[in-house]
Amino acid sequence: MKDRVQNANFPKTEDGRVYHLGIRAGEVANRIITVGSMSRAESIGKMLDASPKLFSLYSERGFLTITGCYKSVPVSIVCIGMGAPNVDFFIREIRECLSGDMLVIRLGSCGCLTDLPVGSLVLPASSVACTRNVDFDFVSGDPWEVPYRLSKPVSADPDLHSALRDALEITRPPSLKNLVVSNAVNASTDSFYSSQGRQTSFQDHNASLIDHLKAAVSGITTLEMETFWIFHLAASWRGVKQSSSAVNPPPATVPVVPAFSGIPSRTSENVEVLLPSLVGNTSSRPVIRAAAAQMV
Numbered sequence: 001m002k003d004r005v006q007n008a009n010f011p012k013t014e015d016g017r018v019y020h021l022g023i024r025a026g027e028v029a030n031r032i033i034t035v036g037s038m039s040r041a042e043s044i045g046k047m048l049d050a051s052p053k054l055f056s057l058y059s060e061r062g063f064l065t066i067t068g069c070y071k072s073v074p075v076s077i078v079c080i081g082m083g084a085p086n087v088d089f090f091i092r093e094i095r096e097c098l099s100g101d102m103l104v105i106r107l108g109s110c111g112c113l114t115d116l117p118v119g120s121l122v123l124p125a126s127s128v129a130c131t132r133n134v135d136f137d138f139v140s141g142d143p144w145e146v147p148y149r150l151s152k153p154v155s156a157d158p159d160l161h162s163a164l165r166d167a168l169e170i171t172r173p174p175s176l177k178n179l180v181v182s183n184a185v186n187a188s189t190d191s192f193y194s195s196q197g198r199q200t201s202f203q204d205h206n207a208s209l210i211d212h213l214k215a216a217v218s219g220i221t222t223l224e225m226e227t228f229w230i231f232h233l234a235a236s237w238r239g240v241k242q243s244s245s246a247v248n249p250p251p252a253t254v255p256v257v258p259a260f261s262g263i264p265s266r267t268s269e270n271v272e273v274l275l276p277s278l279v280g281n282t283s284s285r286p287v288i289r290a291a292a293a294q295m296v
């Protein structure tokens with residue numbers, strides 16, 4: 001309780017744990033794959049090295065952190081559930097537990113606004129937010145407001161995006177034929193229903209939303225609920241100057257491209273998804289790099 005009062009900006013438990021993920025420094029790696037479901041996190045966790053023993057923590061707020069090594073490189077798999085608020089807990093609380101660069105790849109499922117077949121994998125180069133405008137009068141209609149707002153795009157980290165694309169090109173299995181990489185744009189929404197154009201029993205004024213999205217956002221391909229906020233927070237982190245005694249920075253280079261196989265896709269096939277090889281931090285100021293792989 002003393003700690004809570006002393007640091008109201010970033011409250012932690014007395015033993016140094018962030019409130020919602022429940023972890024503390026040393027329990028999360030700089031390289032992170034984040035997913036939305038526990039079973040997906042657990043499946044990927046099984047691909048980590050048998051030694052050292054995995055760290056695994058289910059928080060009482062519904063997050064799961066699994067930390068181990070893949071081919072001797074420290075990696076964490078973090079299940080964050082869905083939506084922007086959970087992204088916010090995830091990025092900020094893990095950042096608080098790390099020194100050095102923070103590298104995040106979200107592996108998720110998505111809706112598709114083009115004719116890509118189910119089973120395609122999309123790596124969005126950028127993402128926009130599509131959010132319900134609560135100032136719009138959803139009961140009577142409203143001539144002065146639009147029901148949904150579109151943000152400006154925010155980009156994936158170009159280096160991490162390229163590394164992910166290159167790793168996939170080199171190692172993807174023949175069964176993964178439909179790989180879309182270049183210039184795909186994602187939209188992250190604040191509802192699976194209204195702001196993704198679904199028609200339900202609520203007055204959502206969204207019948208023309210998908211057409212509007214396609215017309216307004218060049219290259220739009222996928223719809224989901226997290227990527228924009230991951231990219232946005234990564235880009236807006238102001239960073240801290242690296243101290244010479246920083247704990248757990250990424251190594252200067254990661255020598256191999258680790259392959260993660262067997263992640264269940266929406267089809268009955270297994271999709272092979274890769275954690276790219278990454279160059280570690282070379283500047284005096286660490287960064288957050290983020291990219292995404294989305295299964296149609």
Ligand code: R1P
Nearest residue numbers: 036082107108109224225226
């Ligand atoms: C909705 O069903 C969920 O599926 C998509 C959306 O972004 C949302 O989180 O992602 P995941 O399958 O990765 O959770």
